[in-house]
Amino acid sequence: MKNYFRLGLLIFLTPVLLWLVLLIVIPHIELLLMSLKGTDDYGNPAWTFSHYATFFNEKIYWYTFVRTAVYALATTFLTFLVTFPVAFYITKIVSKKFTGFLTILLLMPFWVSELVRVYGWMILLRESGVINHILISLGIINTPIEMLYNDVTMMMGLVYTSMLFMAVPLISSLEGMDDSLIEAAHDLGASPPTIFFKIIIPYASHGITSGAIVVFMLALGNYLTPTLMGGKNSLWFTEQIYNEFIASFNWNQGAAFGFLLLLLSSFIIWAGLKLTRQELGRALS
Amino acid sequence: MKNPVLEIEHLRKIFGNFVAVDSLSFDVEEGSFFSILGPSGCGKTTLLRMIAGFLSPSDGVLRIRGKEMNSVPPNRRPVNLVFQNLALFPMMNVRDNIAFGLKRQKLDKKTITFKVDSILERVHLQGYGSKQVAQLSGGQKQRIAIARSLVLEPSLLLLDEPLGALDLKLREQMKIELKKLQSEVGTTFMYITHDQSEALVMSDTVAVMNKGRFEQIDTPRELYSNPATSFVAGFVGETNILPVKVISNNPLKVATLFGLELAGVTAGETTKAKELDLYIRPESIMLDPDAGLQDINKFSLHIQNILFDGSNTKVLATIDKSDTEITVALPQSSQFAHIKKGSVVSAGVHADHCRCYARG
Amino acid sequence: MIRTLPQSGLYKIAFRFYVVLFYIFLFAPLIITCLLAFNDSSFPALPWKGFSLDWFLANGPDRVGLFHDRSNLSSIVVSAQTAFWVSLFSVVVGTMGAFLFEQEDFPGKQGLYFLALTPLVIPGVILGISILLTANSLGIYFEDNFGLDVPFLRPSFWLVVLGQFSFITTFVLLVVSARLKKFDRSLEEAALNLGASRFEVIRYITLPFLRPALIGSGAVAFLMSFENFNTTLFLVGSETTLPINLYLQVRDGSTPIINAVSFLLIVSTSTIALINLLLSNRKS
Ligand SMILES: Nc1ncnc2c1ncn2[C@@H]1O[C@H](COP(=O)(O)OP(=O)(O)O)[C@@H](O)[C@H]1O
Ligand SMILES: [Mg+2]
Numbered sequence: 001m002k003n004y005f006r007l008g009l010l011i012f013l014t015p016v017l018l019w020l021v022l023l024i025v026i027p028h029i030e031l032l033l034m035s036l037k038g039t040d041d042y043g044n045p046a047w048t049f050s051h052y053a054t055f056f057n058e059k060i061y062w063y064t065f066v067r068t069a070v071y072a073l074a075t076t077f078l079t080f081l082v083t084f085p086v087a088f089y090i091t092k093i094v095s096k097k098f099t100g101f102l103t104i105l106l107l108m109p110f111w112v113s114e115l116v117r118v119y120g121w122m123i124l125l126r127e128s129g130v131i132n133h134i135l136i137s138l139g140i141i142n143t144p145i146e147m148l149y150n151d152v153t154m155m156m157g158l159v160y161t162s163m164l165f166m167a168v169p170l171i172s173s174l175e176g177m178d179d180s181l182i183e184a185a186h187d188l189g190a191s192p193p194t195i196f197f198k199i200i201i202p203y204a205s206h207g208i209t210s211g212a213i214v215v216f217m218l219a220l221g222n223y224l225t226p227t228l229m230g231g232k233n234s235l236w237f238t239e240q241i242y243n244e245f246i247a248s249f250n251w252n253q254g255a256a257f258g259f260l261l262l263l264l265s266s267f268i269i270w271a272g273l274k275l276t277r278q279e280l281g282r283a284l285s
Numbered sequence: 286m287k288n289p290v291l292e293i294e295h296l297r298k299i300f301g302n303f304v305a306v307d308s309l310s311f312d313v314e315e316g317s318f319f320s321i322l323g324p325s326g327c328g329k330t331t332l333l334r335m336i337a338g339f340l341s342p343s344d345g346v347l348r349i350r351g352k353e354m355n356s357v358p359p360n361r362r363p364v365n366l367v368f369q370n371l372a373l374f375p376m377m378n379v380r381d382n383i384a385f386g387l388k389r390q391k392l393d394k395k396t397i398t399f400k401v402d403s404i405l406e407r408v409h410l411q412g413y414g415s416k417q418v419a420q421l422s423g424g425q426k427q428r429i430a431i432a433r434s435l436v437l438e439p440s441l442l443l444l445d446e447p448l449g450a451l452d453l454k455l456r457e458q459m460k461i462e463l464k465k466l467q468s469e470v471g472t473t474f475m476y477i478t479h480d481q482s483e484a485l486v487m488s489d490t491v492a493v494m495n496k497g498r499f500e501q502i503d504t505p506r507e508l509y510s511n512p513a514t515s516f517v518a519g520f521v522g523e524t525n526i527l528p529v530k531v532i533s534n535n536p537l538k539v540a541t542l543f544g545l546e547l548a549g550v551t552a553g554e555t556t557k558a559k560e561l562d563l564y565i566r567p568e569s570i571m572l573d574p575d576a577g578l579q580d581i582n583k584f585s586l587h588i589q590n591i592l593f594d595g596s597n598t599k600v601l602a603t604i605d606k607s608d609t610e611i612t613v614a615l616p617q618s619s620q621f622a623h624i625k626k627g628s629v630v631s632a633g634v635h636a637d638h639c640r641c642y643a644r645g
Numbered sequence: 646m647i648r649t650l651p652q653s654g655l656y657k658i659a660f661r662f663y664v665v666l667f668y669i670f671l672f673a674p675l676i677i678t679c680l681l682a683f684n685d686s687s688f689p690a691l692p693w694k695g696f697s698l699d700w701f702l703a704n705g706p707d708r709v710g711l712f713h714d715r716s717n718l719s720s721i722v723v724s725a726q727t728a729f730w731v732s733l734f735s736v737v738v739g740t741m742g743a744f745l746f747e748q749e750d751f752p753g754k755q756g757l758y759f760l761a762l763t764p765l766v767i768p769g770v771i772l773g774i775s776i777l778l779t780a781n782s783l784g785i786y787f788e789d790n791f792g793l794d795v796p797f798l799r800p801s802f803w804l805v806v807l808g809q810f811s812f813i814t815t816f817v818l819l820v821v822s823a824r825l826k827k828f829d830r831s832l833e834e835a836a837l838n839l840g841a842s843r844f845e846v847i848r849y850i851t852l853p854f855l856r857p858a859l860i861g862s863g864a865v866a867f868l869m870s871f872e873n874f875n876t877t878l879f880l881v882g883s884e885t886t887l888p889i890n891l892y893l894q895v896r897d898g899s900t901p902i903i904n905a906v907s908f909l910l911i912v913s914t915s916t917i918a919l920i921n922l923l924l925s926n927r928k929s
Pocket of ligand 2: 330
């Protein structure tokens, strides 16, 4: 009987192991190895930390790195600020009839490719764009303003792209919250801010963590929005990686950058989970 | 036994270091209605799941129709199980549920249709084939679950507390129906329950189980009137338990803590202990016994309360001047109509009905 | 504060105003993109010069509509093919993973489960480059040692499929596991008891139960693959997928043909998403 059930285990285990080992484990080991490969003084292949040294010696690299991390964190926080009131409105304030409709409406834009969404913002915001045209026709401004290609716009684009991944976990955790908790707190004399910070936020913390992890990860690894909406000197770290790989064809340097980005994202996610005392499995499901 | 369908030898199941089923050996006779009665957690389901093949025994042998089953996977065993929660397939209608096992045997369409129709008729649900499972009532689901197993004509049908989820009225009705069904089809039923009335009403043989072991295997009548252990005496039927001290042996004479002396009989394992437990069934106590009766213990009862329950009415009464309270059956005949709360009546119990077991 | 408690008028109005603004913010870029696909102009910009289907139908010489644009059309086909294979593979492997983690027991299960979740928190760019590096090293190895040239180890269609599969599978795994958690195991035992083999149990009992999750996660896997950019960017060969192709066009200046593609994408993905939602709502 043992063997009888073991066969099932083997059938399920094999493809999963192949997937994880061949496509996740080995490639990331290879990434690390590649980042440590270089040439010695005589031009022979050798192990070296030189690619990491380059990163720390060239100001532009670690500047971009830190900038990317800070902006990704800011994006996460802003996304939370922007979506929380909407999630709260949908689940707790608007008449229950509309909850489902508003949720579906909220999800719809995100089924469309990120590229299309960014493109939409570009034709709205650029110098010859729709908003400038309207402002000029209304006589509010005389000459068009370039609203694209700056950090503020780029942040807006990042927030826009990430909202769904914050909104869905927020809505589902707020939906699971019994209204009577808020009613009871109100009845016991708590003020709205107290209710908000002592009841609602702690209850939704699981949803907030899941949302924050995914949003942060997506912002950090985003390539499209920073390249298309950010300015010429608002470099994003993924662009550095792309440049090393595709433009300079310096794969070892690119691998080092990639590995650093992986370390950064793992560290921040780990720290976030530790701070909120959660596990990855629970946060993602 | 002439013709055992199931033979079990020294069957054990250990979870970690907890012994759930402890070295059981017993046979089940072909065509009989065999029940296992025991409190929750005593290992009934574990035993059944070993027979069905969902658990492998830690030790021991299991044979069905003489064939060893230990290494046979559950889907090749000639036993079928009616699950505690029924486990009807919600994605299929009634007909497909019943036909599921037949289809696995690769029978042809005509045979399957015929068999399904006749089993539906057997359980009085002809015409329900196209109903969805969710449309059925509790009792109907019950019958479909049994039909689904019976249609495969198993050597042995295992039922795990199948009436547990039904309400009382329906349970009473299903008990009778199940018993009838079993005698009609002649399949061996192995029925698990913690409800003594189900076991007593339906079974040819009942095994009383406690802490992974069988305390007694017997007919319902013997079990009730001749319980082999104090556990059986306490678990099967209602009983009064009084701690007593031995005064003399052969014939046995004991005294209660408040000094009443009674003649009794020893039962269960023999013991030299001086302190025993005396078991008396409520209906063994006679109210207003004839003065001429021999060999009976006599005492008076002070009626504290009457628990009216139709034919099952009882009184709570203290014995003599003590505050020891016992339950006594009160037949609903005019002869006892004078008994009220507060009355004092004489009472007697035959020495054979005063069964003394070792304490513990 | 909430609908059952008394709320001040200002609170209500301010809240409603904010939510309306939010939804405008949400839909403005999409609606503008769609509208400008029908503007009779050579630039995706205002002023409105009249309604025209040129950007879909025109066939030269001044304007070439989407349906005559080889490069965009073929990238749509490539994307659809990629998405087909990715959703097929990821649903199969993701479902096996769900069975593995929900129903089997083996040493190291917790660790493997953790590993199976990580693709969701690895930036797509990193997945792309590490798979590219590995494929490349393997290619060199085969070439040096066996003189073999393995085409799919260079950036190519199948490398894109593998790259997307590597993280979309995790998504399927989570969705199917969630459904499998709700499955009553005694149904499987009942089927085994009635004589079904392990395979038949899965075929007739478990899979029918999982069907909504399989269809749902398959549809989402298709969409995720269809619009993936980050991972694909590094693995794509000569057969460009639609998002990559669009990116190249947007980067190098734009014509309303991009609006036309976007319009089709918006309409078709919304339709798929809506059907999916309706189906899953009806089921539950
Ligand atoms: N898989 C298991 N692992 C550990 N203990 C178990 C397992 N299954 C049952 N048990 C224990 O075995 C005992 C008997 O269980 P069971 O056979 O279900 O009792 P019953 O059906 O008589 O109520 C219980 O104490 C239960 O906790
Ligand atoms: Mg049980």
